[in-house]
Amino acid sequence: MIDPPPTVLETRQVTKTYPGDIRAVAGVDLILKRGQMLALAGTSGCGKTTMLKLINRLEETSGGSILYEGEDIAALDPVVLRRSIGWVMQGDGLFPHYTVAANIAIVPRLLGWDQAAIDARVREMLELVRLDFVEFADRYPDALSGGQRQRVGFARALAGKPDLLLMDEPFGALDPITRDGLQQDFMALQAQLGFSALMVTHDMAEALIMADQVAVMRDGLIVQCGTPAQLLKSPADAYVAALLDTPRRQIRRIAELEA
Amino acid sequence: MSENFAERWAELPHLLSGHVLLSLAAICVGMAISVPLGIYAAPRPRLAGSVLNIAGVIQTIPGLALLALMVPLLGGMIGYWPAFLALMLYSILPILRNTIVGLQGVDAGVREAARGLGMTPSQRLWRVELPLSLPVIVAGLRTSVVWVVGAATLATPVGASSLGNYIFAGLQTRNWLSVLFGCVFAAGLAILLDQMIRLLEIAARQRRRGLAGGVAIALGLVVGLSLLPILVPASSPASAPAASHDNSGDVPAGLAGQTISIGAKAFTEQYILAALMQDVLEEAGAVVERRDNLGSTIAYDALRSGEIDVYIDYTGTIWATVMQRPQAAQRDLMLAEMTAWLHTRDGVLTLGRLGFENAYGFAMTRARADELGVVSLADLAGLAGDLTVGGDPEVFVRSEWIGTRDAYGLGAMRTRAMDSTFMYGAVRDGQVDLISAYTTDGRIAAYDLVVLDDPAHILPPYDAVILLSARAAAMPGLAEALAPLVGAIDGDAMRGANRLVDLEHQTPAQAAAWLATRLGDE
Numbered sequence: 001m002i003d004p005p006p007t008v009l010e011t012r013q014v015t016k017t018y019p020g021d022i023r024a025v026a027g028v029d030l031i032l033k034r035g036q037m038l039a040l041a042g043t044s045g046c047g048k049t050t051m052l053k054l055i056n057r058l059e060e061t062s063g064g065s066i067l068y069e070g071e072d073i074a075a076l077d078p079v080v081l082r083r084s085i086g087w088v089m090q091g092d093g094l095f096p097h098y099t100v101a102a103n104i105a106i107v108p109r110l111l112g113w114d115q116a117a118i119d120a121r122v123r124e125m126l127e128l129v130r131l132d133f134v135e136f137a138d139r140y141p142d143a144l145s146g147g148q149r150q151r152v153g154f155a156r157a158l159a160g161k162p163d164l165l166l167m168d169e170p171f172g173a174l175d176p177i178t179r180d181g182l183q184q185d186f187m188a189l190q191a192q193l194g195f196s197a198l199m200v201t202h203d204m205a206e207a208l209i210m211a212d213q214v215a216v217m218r219d220g221l222i223v224q225c226g227t228p229a230q231l232l233k234s235p236a237d238a239y240v241a242a243l244l245d246t247p248r249r250q251i252r253r254i255a256e257l258e259a
Numbered sequence: 260m261s262e263n264f265a266e267r268w269a270e271l272p273h274l275l276s277g278h279v280l281l282s283l284a285a286i287c288v289g290m291a292i293s294v295p296l297g298i299y300a301a302p303r304p305r306l307a308g309s310v311l312n313i314a315g316v317i318q319t320i321p322g323l324a325l326l327a328l329m330v331p332l333l334g335g336m337i338g339y340w341p342a343f344l345a346l347m348l349y350s351i352l353p354i355l356r357n358t359i360v361g362l363q364g365v366d367a368g369v370r371e372a373a374r375g376l377g378m379t380p381s382q383r384l385w386r387v388e389l390p391l392s393l394p395v396i397v398a399g400l401r402t403s404v405v406w407v408v409g410a411a412t413l414a415t416p417v418g419a420s421s422l423g424n425y426i427f428a429g430l431q432t433r434n435w436l437s438v439l440f441g442c443v444f445a446a447g448l449a450i451l452l453d454q455m456i457r458l459l460e461i462a463a464r465q466r467r468r469g470l471a472g473g474v475a476i477a478l479g480l481v482v483g484l485s486l487l488p489i490l491v492p493a494s495s496p497a498s499a500p501a502a503s504h505d506n507s508g509d510v511p512a513g514l515a516g517q518t519i520s521i522g523a524k525a526f527t528e529q530y531i532l533a534a535l536m537q538d539v540l541e542e543a544g545a546v547v548e549r550r551d552n553l554g555s556t557i558a559y560d561a562l563r564s565g566e567i568d569v570y571i572d573y574t575g576t577i578w579a580t581v582m583q584r585p586q587a588a589q590r591d592l593m594l595a596e597m598t599a600w601l602h603t604r605d606g607v608l609t610l611g612r613l614g615f616e617n618a619y620g621f622a623m624t625r626a627r628a629d630e631l632g633v634v635s636l637a638d639l640a641g642l643a644g645d646l647t648v649g650g651d652p653e654v655f656v657r658s659e660w661i662g663t664r665d666a667y668g669l670g671a672m673r674t675r676a677m678d679s680t681f682m683y684g685a686v687r688d689g690q691v692d693l694i695s696a697y698t699t700d701g702r703i704a705a706y707d708l709v710v711l712d713d714p715a716h717i718l719p720p721y722d723a724v725i726l727l728s729a730r731a732a733a734m735p736g737l738a739e740a741l742a743p744l745v746g747a748i749d750g751d752a753m754r755g756a757n758r759l760v761d762l763e764h765q766t767p768a769q770a771a772a773w774l775a776t777r778l779g780d781e
């Protein structure tokens with residue numbers, strides 16, 4: 001490749017230590033290229049969610065640096081930084097006292113867009129996440145199914161036209177069929193809009209299917225980072241191999257049953 | 260009965276507006292303090308714990324005590340401000356607690372989403388945290404409203420007008436319709452305000468502008484109408500003295516247009532004498548304000564600080580509670596020393612004896628006294644263990660009871676404190692054996708009670724005297740106007756007037772008019 005895509009996000013030896021000398025993140029290097037998806041995979045408690053929160057400064061780093069569009073985020077106003085990064089959280093985190101339309105409009109409103117632009121953007125986002133405007137715009141979150149809520153969550157995260165989307169187990173709370181449909185829709189959406197995404201997941205199959213790069217994290221460290229094909233071909237250690245083994249075993253078992 | 264109803268009804272605008280002004284101001288200021296304090300404390304668990312503890316301690320102080328404590332804390336000021344301050348403190352806990360609990364109860368995911376989307380702390384507070392905790396905060400506000408509107412009835416003894424005036428005065432004069440008036444209107448006001456706040460919250464939550472507007476207008480109407488007597492300067496009380504002034508040629512004219520505040524403690528005799536002084540002073544052209552139902556020592560503090568200008572007290576009471584003298588003195592010496600002492604320390608003028616004495620005297624039914632063979636307190640020593648003495652709550656901590664008990668060996672006697680209005684009935688019906696009666700009470704004769712002798716002269720004399728504040732003492736014509744009362748009311752006259760109210764259900768004003776016809780009639 002002569003012209004590799006530019007780097008959107010880069011972390012350099014990032015650490016996070018909590019009081020009592022608990023090291024959640026112990027020196028992590030990551031690179032995310034424009035328009036790509038990087039999955040951060042690992043078992044519970046490996047530090048992947050903490051890593052995500054360090055990037056939009058919901059938590060502050062203890063060491064190392066994080067560069068967003070080439071700028072050190074420590075030098076940016078955290079409020080401005082967060083408005084420029086989309087955020088899809090575990091669970092949906094929708095405001096229960098806001099309608100669907102008002103939830104989607106939060107970031108454009110914070111960015112000071114005019115009302116006509118906000119209205120147009122809400123319509124556009126509902127269409128992109130395949131929810132009917134007339135039917136859903138004025139509903140409150142408690143009148144939505146889990147899958148619909150997560151679609152609104154994506155629409156809300158993308159409404160402010162961010163270059164980067166951070167996602168924490170975005171499909172974790174959904175039933176398998178809903179999850180599969182939403183994953184497909186999400187990949188189409190990313191291809192269409194061209195944003196970059198960092199997704200935290202404990203589901204290795206999800207990481208392999210959706211991401212361009214997969215970083216496997218364990219005890220606050222990256223044990224391997226590469227394309228899904230590289231990981232499948234040559235897992236770096238027994239931990240990575242074990243994580244990959246689960247989806248493989250499931251596929252084999254299903255194939256045997258079908259035969 | 261219907262006349263009684265009409266009189267109570269006529270008092271309603273004034274008392275209701277006093278009640279509304281007092282309780283709403285207390286709640287509004289209480290809310291202005293507790294909501295911001297709760298917002299500040301909610302994310303700080305240790306601070307939240309401390310402020311809730313302090314507010315909780317204030318809440319456990321009985322309402323009446325909290326109100327009474329405000330008077331000395333404000334340097335003897337009586338009336339609106341001490342009552343307002345106590346009720347305001349009282350309103351804080353429910354609102355503060357619910358603000359803290361409500362904010363802490365906002366879902367952690369929603370809270371994190373608000374941060375993650377790039378809201379500033381104040382945007383998070385106003386757009387997310389407060390709206391989501393509103394139902395809990397409003398529930399606290401409603402509790403507070405019900406408490407404060409109820410507790411505002413206790414503002415009467417510190418001299419603030421409220422619906423409690425109905426209750427306190429009704430209790431003392433055995434006017435149960437008056438007590439009922441106070442209860443019904445105070446409860447009705449509490450329920451009305453509570454329901455209006457509830458509707459406002461529903462309107463806010465369901466975004467029903469019409470309902471919100473309707474309730475806001477109704478609330479404004481209720482508050483506006485009840486405050487009307489205060490907001491619009493009353494014309495009738497001002498014109499009354501002017502009218503009476505026209506046909507009174509021979510009275511000192513120095514008081515014309517002067518405003519004089521007359522205090523009264525919370526018992527029948529005080530209401531009658533205050534009404535009598537009011538008649539006399541209005542006759543002289545003064546504009547009179549009444550401050551009825553003051554607590555016993557609050558009355559003197561109020562005179563000393565100039566909150567009231569004149570009231571009637573008793574030499575023995577001043578001697579024991581204001582001058583703090585443990586031993587009684589001879590009657591004339593006591594009056595002379597008291598007059599000098601009050602004038603030197605507080606500039607208070609003792610105008611002179613009215614002519615009767617309202618002493619504490621220990622009384623039993625004639626039948627019981629005969630049965631026990633008792634004529635004097637000294638005869639009770641051997642029987643004390645089997646007897647119960649009733650009295651007002653004050654007497655058992657005063658030197659009168661303590662001195663009597665110690666001098667006559669009555670330490671084994673059981674004591675039962677009750678409101679003075681009930682003790683005569685209690686001794687008549689045998690619920691207690693003995694009471695600390697007031698010797699001018701008409702019920703001593705009516706119930707055939709005998710006052711036991713005090714051979715050791717423990718009980719001090721209680722000559723009724725007119726006391727004037729320093730300001731009133733300097734007011735030309737005031738002492739002269741009241742002078743005809745000095746030495747003009749003997750024990751029989753006072754007992755007769757008390758009897759008209761306590762037993763024959765006349766109003767204190769009617770009894771005062773009757774007493775006026777008997778002035779100097781010895």
